[in-house]
Amino acid sequence: MAVWALGINHQTAPLDLRGRFAFALDRIAPTLQGLRQSFSSAGAPHSAVESAILSTCNRTEVYCAAEHAALDHTLQWLAHSGGISAQQLRPHAYLLQGDGAARHAFRVASGLDSMVLGEAQILGQMKNAVRAAEGAGALGSTLNQLFQRSFAVAKEVRTSTDIGAHSISMAAAAVRLAGQLFEDLGQIRVLFVGAGEMIELCATHFAARNPRQMVIANRTLERGEKLAMRLDASVMRLAELPEHLHEFDAVISCTASTLPIIGLGAVERALRKRRHRPIFMVDLAVPRDIEPEVKQLADIYLYTVDDLASVVQTGQAQREAAVQQAEAIIDAGVQNFMHWMDQRDPAGGVVPLIQQLNSQADDWRTQEIARAKKLLAKGQDIDSVLEALSRGLTQKMLHGAMAELHAGDVQTRTQTADTVSRLFLRSARSHRER
DSSP states (O other): OEEEEEEEETTTSOHHHHHHTOOOGGGHHHHHHHHHHHHHHTTSOGGGOEEEEEEOSSEEEEEEEESSOOHHHHHHHHHHHTTSOHHHHGGGOEEEETHHHHHHHHHHHTTSSSSSTTOSHHHHHHHHHHHHHHHTTOOOHHHHHHHHHHHHHHHHHHHHSOTTTTOOOHHHHHHHHHHHHOSOGGGOEEEEEOOSHHHHHHHHHHHTTOOSEEEEEESSHHHHHHHHHHHTOEEEEGGGHHHHGGGOSEEEEOOOOSSOSBOHHHHHHHHHHTTTOOEEEEEOOSSOSBOGGGGGSTTEEEEETTTTHHHHTTTTGGGHHHHHHHHHHHHHHHHHHHHHHHHHOTTTOSHHHHHHHHHHHHHHHHHHHHHHHHHHHTTOOHHHHHHHHHHHHHHHHHHHHHHHHTSSOHHHHHHHHHHHHHHHSHHHHHHHHO
């Protein structure tokens, strides 16, 4: 089996390009079905290609496993899904296979490839991606091993190193930036647009600063109310946002909308009603929730996920030693995974040989049992039958080794003798050494 990965992230692609390839979690299953069907049209059996998609605000990655790698086809499929050509996507994409794909997956799970070095949220997102692939019937034994091992490596990295000790989350970074604009966060009104995991994280951080008011705006009131109850916040429908936008000093938005939900015109009207008192805005969504032109307004302080990069990297120097430790753990994990892959390789692995040995041993056992039954049917003594059965099995098991020991030149016989000794006399030798 070949394993490969194709992706774009915050280091290789700008925000608007990443937005083209953002897949909501509930769309992963049909998207995977489309990917696998595309392999069928390219000549590969649909069921023979394992696949999984990881899509977050900072990355979109496609992981595949099949008999033969198909990186170009995967690139073309992803480009088509985003409405651009493969030539346009290629300069921003990374294509990895074998140990390179495994190393990347392990680093992503461990938080080493994140904008926030050591952040833990990505691990949960990867687990969600794996569950989605399982639900779509797209996850086979190879990718399952890859991801389960990546989770184990990530756990070891987090428990054995200080990789996350100094990390600053996106949520904490948003609060820090707001504190630079407003003298007292306890006097501001904050609007949170959306009710997902990232908004919950941000709202929790802002709540710790006791703002004057917090409001959750969500498309469905029920989900917004659940979050609002936990944070002692108010709730409103997303449709009400334009008429109330001017009431808020800070707006944090992160929804799964495919189009911006806060436009330039709405913000301009809000500023006029506020008599141009500033608004702090953070757009954590990919694709964008807030039209990029809003950033040009004089009294708007708009930050995207990419704008927060310099803030969240604070303390990175202190984590260099932890990163080195983490990379060593990942190296060991990659070696173990590749060893597992090699064992499964029909061309050079041991699994097919083990299967052949078991099959041969079963044949010998079947032959000897059949012969023993015939002898018993003829009335022979059971002790003599068991003796004959054991002798027959022993002769069959040793015949190949004995033949090799008597064949070939001196050097070949010496090598064979060493191998036979290790295979058949291991327990006797160990007993003598003790």
